[in-house]
Amino acid sequence: MQIQEFNDRFDEVNTELLGCIASLSPNDSFREFDHLKVMRLSEFYPEDFSHMERMTLEHQLGLYIDNIREDERFANLKNLGDLACMMVETKKHLSHPLVYRLLKLVLTLPVATATVERCFSAMKIVKTSLRNRISDQFLNDCVICFVEKELFEKVTND
Incomplete structure (x- = not known):
């Protein structure tokens, strides 16, 4: 049932992307690391x-995988966020800048996706049948006000 649910939610490209991301996982001393999948991810x-x-x-x-596996500080990492932090702490992000760039891109993917989903949800609320004929600029302004309402609550009338 879980595999069917997974296949229903993700197409082939998304499944491949998730598999490539998993190959960067630091679990079990980078057991899932796959050179070809990381290259495909790029x-x-x-x-x-x-x-x-x-x-x-x-x-x-x-060089990266050999260097990381030999360093005891990377032995007990559980997720990609911990890996990125440890790379910065140990300055390995300087010796492996392209791997670190890929890691940063992978870490921003869920945030970017969630932000887009949140904006679409807000647009459904803002663009009602009564506001169906508003211009794109006005719609954009309304959606920004709705999405960033915490920020706008801090703005005073003065």
């Missing part, structure tokens, strides 16, 4: 990785 971000950078990333990945 292809999902063509504007962030040029062809030359992908070639450099390929070389960097071998």
